[in-house]
Amino acid sequence: MKKSKIKFELKADLGKEGIWRYASFLTEVPEPFQLTLGEGKTGENTLEETVSLKREDQNPTGSVKDRGMSYLVSWAYSGGKKDLVLSSSGNAAIAAAKYSQIAGINLYAFVAPSINPGKLKKLEELKAKIFISPRPVSEAMKFSQKNNFLNLRPSRSEFGSEGYQTIAFELAEKDKLPEDIFIPVSSGVMLLGIFKGFKKLGYLPKVHVCQSAAVYPIASFFTNDFQAEEKSLAEALVAKFSPLRNQVIAAVKESKGSGWIINNQEILACQRILEAKGITTSEEGALAVAAWQKAKQSNWPVGETVCLLTGRKY
DSSP, rough: OOOGHHHSSSOOOSSOGGGGGGGSEEEEOOGOOOSSSSSOOOOOOEEEEEEEEEGGGGGGTTTTTHHHHHHHHHHHHHTOOOOOEEEEEEEEHHHHHHHHHTTEOOOOOOOOTOHHHHHHHHHTTTEEEEEESSSHHHOOOOOHHHOEEEOOOOOSSSSTTTGHHHHHHHHTTHHHHHHHEEESSSSSSHHHHHHHEEEEEETTEEEEEEEEEEOOTTTTTOEEEOOOOOOOOOTTTTOSSSSTTHHHHHHHHTTOOOOEEHHHHHHHHHHHHHHTOOOOOOHHHHHHHHHHHHHHTTTTOOOOEEEEBBBBOO
C-alpha cells in the first residue's frame, strides 16, 4: 500500500518533535503547551513478507500511551491545570506522570493492588502521587470530583483518542499503509484514534479488535471462538466495561475488520516466535500477533498487515 491511496499529501512539520509533527491534523493545542518526549517515529520489524510489527514499545516511557498522554497532558496544561487524576493498569499512568513532570503538574495515579511491580516502581521513580485501590476507576472519579481536579481518563475524554491518530499518519508517511491492522484493545480509545487518523487520510484498512480470553467485552461481539480464562497474561487489557464499546464496534464494522479473542497459550507461543527474532515485548503485543495468526488460520482474507506491539515487557 502506497501514499497514492490517500486523499491528500501528508506533510509533517519537520521542525517539531513527537506527535506535534502532525499538529496541523490534530485539534489545536497552542505551541507553547505542546509537551513532547520525542514520542513516535517508532520502528517496524518484518515478521513475514506481508506482516510488519509496529514497535510502539520503543516510545520514550516504553508504551504507545506516550502518544495519547502527550496530547492529553498538553491539552490540560494549556487550560492551566495544576493537578491531574488518572486510573490506570500502569502504562498510561507512567506516561502521564512523565509528561506531567515536564509541565510541573501533580499527577494522582490510582492503580489496582495487582499492578505489575515493575510498573509500580517506575511510577514511584516519577514521583507520581500513588493510590492503590481495588476499585481504582471509581476511586479516581470520586477523588477528582471531591478536589475539583481534572480526571484524565482517556475513555471519558473527547480528546482521549487524539494523539493515537499519529500512528495512522506515521504509517502513511512511511509508505506502510496496511490492508489489515491488529490492535490490542482495553477500552478501545487507541483503536478509535487510529481509525480516526485513517479516516482523515481517506483510506481505511480493515481494523481488528484483539482482546484476551479473560476480558473480551468488545471482541466477543465478533466471535465466540474461544474458551474463557480466569486471568490473562495480557494484564494491561483490563477494561471489563468500556463506554466506547459501541463506537469501537461501529468503527470495526465500517472498516470491514473483525474481533479476535486470544488465550494464554496463544500469547506464549507468539512471544516465543518474537523472541526467536530478537524481539522482547509485552504480552499485549504478542496477543496482537496471535490474533493475526488466528485470522489467517480461520481463512480470513488477510492482506498486508501491521500488528501493534504496544508496550515493553516488564
